[in-house]
Amino acid sequence: MTTQMFGAPIRRKEDPRLLTGGGRYLDDLGQHALAAAFVRSPHAHARITDIDVTDAVDVGGIVAIYTWEDLPGKVAEPLPLLIPHPTLTHGRTGYALARDEVNHVGEPVVMVVATDRYLAEDACQRIRVDYELLPVVVGIENARDGAHLVHEDAPGNVAAHMVQETGDVEAALATAPHTLTLDLAIERSACMPMEGKGVYARWNDEDGELRIYSSTQTSTGVRAAVAAKLELPLAKVECIAPDVGGGFGVKIMHPWPEEVLVPWAARLLKREVKWAEDRREHFISSAHERGQLQKVTVGFDDEGRVLGLDVKFWHDNGAYTPYGIIVPIITSTQLLGPYKPGAYRCEFWSLYTNTVLVTPYRGAGRPQGVFAMERTMDAIADYLDLDRAEVRSRNFILPEEMPYDHGLLFQDGRPLKYDSGDFPASLDKLKKLVGWDDFEAYRAEAEAEGRKVGLGIGCYVEGTGVGPYEGGHITIETSGRVNVATGLTTQGQGHQTAFAQIVAQELGVPIEDVHVTTGDTRKMPYAVGTFASRAAVMSGNAIALATRNVKAKALRIAADALEVSEDDLEIVDGVVQVKGAPTTSMPLGTVAVLSNPLRYAFDDAAKAATQFAGTFDPDKPPVADDEEPGLEGRDFYSPTQATFANGMHAAIVETDPVTAEIRILRYCVIHDCGTMINPMIVEGQVHGGVAQGVGGALYERMAYDESGQLLNASFMDFLMPYASEVPHIEADHLETPSPLNPLGIKGAGEAGCIPVSAVIASAIEDAEGFPITSMPISPVELWELRQRHETGELPSLRHHHGQHQTAAAPSRDQEPTA
Amino acid sequence: MKPAPFVHHAPRSVEEAVDVLAQVGHDGKVLAGGQSLIPILNMRLASPGHLVDINRVAGLDRVEVRDGDVRVGALVRHAELEHHEGAYAALPLLRQALVNVAHPAIRNRGTTVGSIAHADAAGEMPAILALTEGVVEAAGPRGTREISPADFFLGALETCLAEDELAVAVRFPRFSPGTATAFAESARRHGDYAMAGVAAAVTVVDGVITDARTSFVSVTDVPSVLDLTEVLGGSEPADADWAAAAEVVRGHVEPEADIHATADYRRMLAGELARRVLAQAAQNAATTKGSSH
Known part of the structure; x- marks a missing residue:
């Protein structure tokens, strides 16, 4: 036999080239191409009353300036709604250049083409756009109350309203021995690949052929979308993704306005044209994700078994819905994780706001769903004074119950049917890895030193490999x-x-x-x-x-x-x-x-x-x-359905008793993605995912003010974790092969980030002794929660196992901790 | 994110630099390490017509450890000062603070004098200049002058330097014998601008605190020194009233809220960090008799 290759942790072939500067990313190409830059809306919601480009035409090196009125045919029509859905009754998409209304800060209004990007930006600065301001909708509460509308013809700001139900939830809740209701919130974040989006178009006028290079997650998608917009035969368009410096979901959306406009301008001008997104553009004109408000009502028995689960959530989809309602559909289905929910109903509203649009970001609705489910599991455990891992295990779908059909439709329109997985074995491995049963002894030791520590847990199932x-x-x-x-x-x-x-x-x-x-x-x-x-x-x-x-x-x-x-x-x-x-x-x-x-x-x-x-x-x-x-x-x-990977994470955190600073002391991962092609690559994917999850749990948020301005649109103020903020990750694997495909493999790309907010919330709650219901959480927020807890506004957990039944106020007699 | 057009000047001497600054007036900006200026230019938050790049000016790149002070030239990078063993021996506070200045890549390029001339109250080194009661040496067409921190820092990002003046060096005086220092800050991420930071210098003579001072990062408009000798003086480090000192600190600072932290939180943080660094400095001063750290 040849040396065993499948399953071997061999080093990545591409790394020497990428790590020694040999990569060729979008902006490395087309060094002599014309550069595009965009005048973007400074307002979150406004009508465009006038555009005056007079002062810009004098800037040297300017080749062309375009507004919506210059766009012909299909280029002038709204961008496509890529994934229609029967419940997306009020889907809306923007234009490549704003026509008469802008719906978020950053929406492109004018395109400038110049001999280089510096001059293009000089010209942009001289273009005057007059706006008539309209009322702005920011935040889910404001969207939900519907006092102002993002789109006049979308009442209540509702893009979609969807209900999925299996079993009789009302009856299950009515007869359940215990019920609990949780109000939960998850903030926005975004993909933030190291390389932003970018497109470089070469029009061959003699042959009537277009070549597009795009920093994309789908070159076939970009090719088809651009060919359709430019009304070119598909045979005359080719699209190449060069080295791409990260995607994390934002580059699966297509076509972005720039992906239509740059090739269109290249054909019109018979010149090469390129646009490479800068970081500010990425913040205000690409896509965000995650923002949801959730209400969970759960009914359960004395053993902590869930009998009925009723989930309502409100999903912020931003200004437009080009990618449909994939994200909330995933939340509503993947929320169930490794558990049997009894009767289940999930109802969601996908709402418009005057903010950057929302499309999948690694995890794609799952971190929110897992947060809802895992907070619920912890709440049940606390209510009944049961071990949190034990409550989970009592609700697990067992290996012998596979394949397990939830009776719901997944994001691919096919049954939500788990193919394999051994959740009890995964939990067992996790408990051993983190030292679950020894934690109370560790907590007692830490408390004797004046330290507050907490242990958290989170489980998830991830549908991967959709058709x-x-x-x-x-x-x-x-x-x-x-x-x-x-x-x-x-x-x-x-x-x-x-x-x-x-x-x-x-x-x-x-x-x-x-x-x-x-x-x-x-x-x-x-x-x-x-x-x-x-x-x-x-x-x-x-x-x-x-x-x-x-x-x-x-x-x-x-x-x-x-x-x-x-x-x-x-x-x-x-x-x-x-x-x-x-x-x-x-x-x-x-x-x-x-x-x-x-x-x-x-x-x-x-x-x-x-x-x-x-x-x-x-x-x-x-x-x-x-x-x-x-x-x-x-x-x-071409599979009949997705294959379902799973994982379980646990973390130990320490919170400073005075300053409420939060430190992750240990982070443990058990991961099951079926048969592994290369365990080292899988582990790398898990590490990267956990790093992004830590960002979502403790650092990242989109700080919009009430006028729709994004206040932290730079890496100075949008806090992605550095290496110094990401804990050492202890990972172990379980390999439960998928019976669905010849290689027995399941996806691993998103896994790491999915449960992290749930795990960290669980651990902080365990350290503090009061419920954590909103993520991310910063030191100042934890500090304020402690104050509210101290005044009695925030109740304690019923059965907290630490000593901190009352919040620690800044203690004046504490020993210095130099 | 490309800067607006500007003229780049590359003077070879202080005199030439000052001449250019005089010619271009308020439309000029000095470029040294560029770690604050270049992002500001790229985001077009400022678009000066002239950049006076002093990186080719001879003689500004020296760290001089002298009897009374450490003198740092305008082209000395943070990293060089941080790793300078002589400077560390003379004034450990420099390294204690410098390791908190952003990240190694930024410290490799950014200059300590530039950071002080930028006069950002969220910068570490302005606070160190204040605590050491240092001196800014400025050269201009009318000659050289020496400026105290109290005179130098006028407000946020505002100094008393004239348009045609160049900060050529700063001097950080050494502390008196029996003094030890400590520095601590809390940032959302390691290396970010601090939500609050405190530098402390405590002098212990014959086991008793005789002098205690702090200066602050991010919680005062301009770098200022708070003398806590009245609160702590006369006590032994083991039973000094650190809580009372923290209380005075909380009353002294004037933090503002931003998206990362509320003013109240920063005030709490300043007090707590002050308590920690004062205690640490006092303990060090008590245990390392006669040494300056």
Whole structure:
């Protein structure tokens, strides 16, 4: 056998290039392209009354200035609503350039094209736009009360209202021995990839062809969207994702206004045009996520088993709904986690506000749902004075109950049906890893030193690998080089390595010979994109199937040439050989030569395939009737449903008794994404996810004021955690293979960030002894909660196990802690 | 995020720099490390027509440890001063504070004098200049003058430097024997602008506190020194009334609210940090007799 590649923690092939400055990102391309810059709305809600560009035309180097009135045909129409849904009764999208109304600060109003970005921005500064201000809707409460409307024709600011129910919730709650109601809140955050969005368009006027480079998570999506807007044949448009410096969801949205306008301007001007988003633009004109208010009513028995769960939540979708209501649908379904909810009803309202639009951000509605469910589990445990892990385990779906159908529809419109998972085993591993049963002793020790510590827990299930499909295409060259193409894109996940591992394993070739291309519509025009933790599941399996096809073909050709049976052949280290008699063999490269009969001997390898080489049977056609020339394989993977990964996290936090500063002392992860292609890459994904989760739990928020201005639109004031804020992550894995796909794999991309807010809230609550219902939480907020707790406004937990039954006021006699 | 057009001047001497500053007047801005100025330019929060880049001016890049003080030239980077062993031996407070100035990458480029001339009350080094009762040396067409912190800092981001004056160095005087110092700040993330920060210098003679002072980061308009000798003087460090000192600190500071913290929280924080650094400095002063730390 060839060295085991699948499942090996091999180092990422792409890293030496990326870490030594060899990456080629969007703004590294097109150094001589014209630059675009945009005048963006400074107001959250206003009517445009006049645009005066007179002063800008004098700026040297200005090539063109466009407003909505300059846009032709479909470019002037609203941007597409990508994912319609029957309950999205009032879906609205913006224009590429604002037509007569702006609905959030940052909406593009005027496009300037100049010889460089500096001059383009100089011109932008001289353009005067007059606005008539309209009432602004910021925050879910204001959206919900509907006193002012974002869109006049969307009453109550409601874009969508959806209810899913399984069982009779009212009856279950009415008869449950105990019920509790929780009011919860989660703030906004955003993806914040290191590289912002960007698009670079090259119009070839002679051939009438457009090439687009986009920093995207879906090059096929951008290609189709731009071709439609520009009314070009799809065959005349190609889109390439170069190296992409992170996505986290924001780059699955398409087309962004700039992705339509830049190619349009390039065609009109017959010049190359480029736009690279800057950080302020990313804050105010890309997308945010997370913001929700939730009301959970739960009915349960004396053992803590949930009998009925009634969830209502209000989801802030920002100014427009181009990506539909995917995020709240995910919240409403993934909220259930590893538990059997008894009867379940979830009702949500997706609401407009005059803020940046909301599209999926890593986790995509799950962190909110998990927060609701896990806060509920902790509340039940406290109410009944039960161990929090024990309450969870009593509600688990058990391995023998798999596959488990919740009777709901998931985000892909297909049944929410868990394929596999062993939740009791995961919990057991987690409790051991964090030392769950020893924590009270640790707490007592810490208290003796005047320290406050708390232990938190959170569990989740994540539907990954949603369809519709991805493809894989393999070609083997006469040199033995194996080219692999898949259409979805890469933005740091290590696809060059993971996909190569699959091919090396399946085909039996050295990994060094395998070269993976992603996100290039020239190489694979059929693809969906990289989102929903789907790349490994979808493209991984498609590539495996394609590899099996090419391997079968290679064995057919070699069997014929070696005059042995296909069944007797194997491929080891790139050589086709007879099992047990490896001297009867042929390199894969030679098989590639034989697969492609030639007329011309353009090199030595090709000579063997030419017509007078004497290597063929004169009675057969050069290419058999049921074969195609070339050593190629292609296949697609299209599953009937998502595969469900899961994980459980625990954390120990310390809160300063005086200053309320919050420190994560330990962070433990048990993660189950089925069979792992590369455990090191999985662990890296988990680490990155936890880091983003820590941001969402303790640091990040979008600080909008009442007029809709984003007050922290920079990395100075939007607090992504630094390495110094991210705890050491202790991770362990469980591998419960998915029965749904050939490789048994489940997605891992989003996992890490999903339960972190729930876990940290659980731990802080445990340290403080009063409920934590809103995340993120900052030291000042915790300090204020302590004051409210001290005055009795905020009740204590019923059964807190720490000593801090009353909030610690700044103590004056405490020893200095230098 | 590209700056508006500006003329870049690269003088080779202090005289030349001062000449250029005099010519361009209020439309000029001095560029040293650029760690505050460049982001401001890129965000077009300011668009001066002329940048007077002093990075090529000879003789401004020296740290001089002298009998009475540490003299720091206008081109000395934070990192150089932070790692300067002589400066640390003479005045440990410099390193105690400098490790809190943003991040290593910013300290590699940003200058200590530039940070002081920027006069941001959220900066650490203005507070250190104040606590040490240091001196700013300014060169202008009318010659050189020496300015005390009290005269130098006029308000937020505002100093008494004239348009045609260049801060060429600052001097941080050493503390008297028996004095130890401590610094602490609390920021939302490590290296961020502090929500509050406190520097303390406490002198202990024969086991008794004879002098105690603090200065503050982010909780006063301009760097100022609070003398706490009246509260703490005469006590032994083991039983000094730190809580009373913290109370005086809370009364002294004038914090403002922003999106990261309320004024009340900052006030609490200033008091608590003062309590901690005063106690720490006093303890160090008591245990390291005769040494200046």
